[in-house]
Amino acid sequence: MVKINGEDRDVAGMTVTEYLASTDYNPKRVAVERNGEIVFKAQYDETTLEDGDTVEVVSFVGGG
Numbered sequence: 001m002v003k004i005n006g007e008d009r010d011v012a013g014m015t016v017t018e019y020l021a022s023t024d025y026n027p028k029r030v031a032v033e034r035n036g037e038i039v040f041k042a043q044y045d046e047t048t049l050e051d052g053d054t055v056e057v058v059s060f061v062g063g064g
Helices: 016-021
Strands: 002-004 007-009 030-034 037-039 054-059
Parallel strands (some): 002 054
Antiparallel strands (some): 030 037
16 A cells, blocks of 8 residues: 555555556646655656555646
8 A cells, every 4th residue: 555645545566657647636737755755757657656655746736
């Protein structure tokens, strides 16, 4: 299980790209932190979520 934004999810083995594709997040408008470290967008395809990881996904919202 991977804790994402405080909720346990069964996504171990997925890459960050695969996880984001399974959600409503727009990968171009989010920041991802895994175990306290920022995951750069260039690393989304090669960063695999593992059992016990803690992930925070923050979505940027424009407004005016």
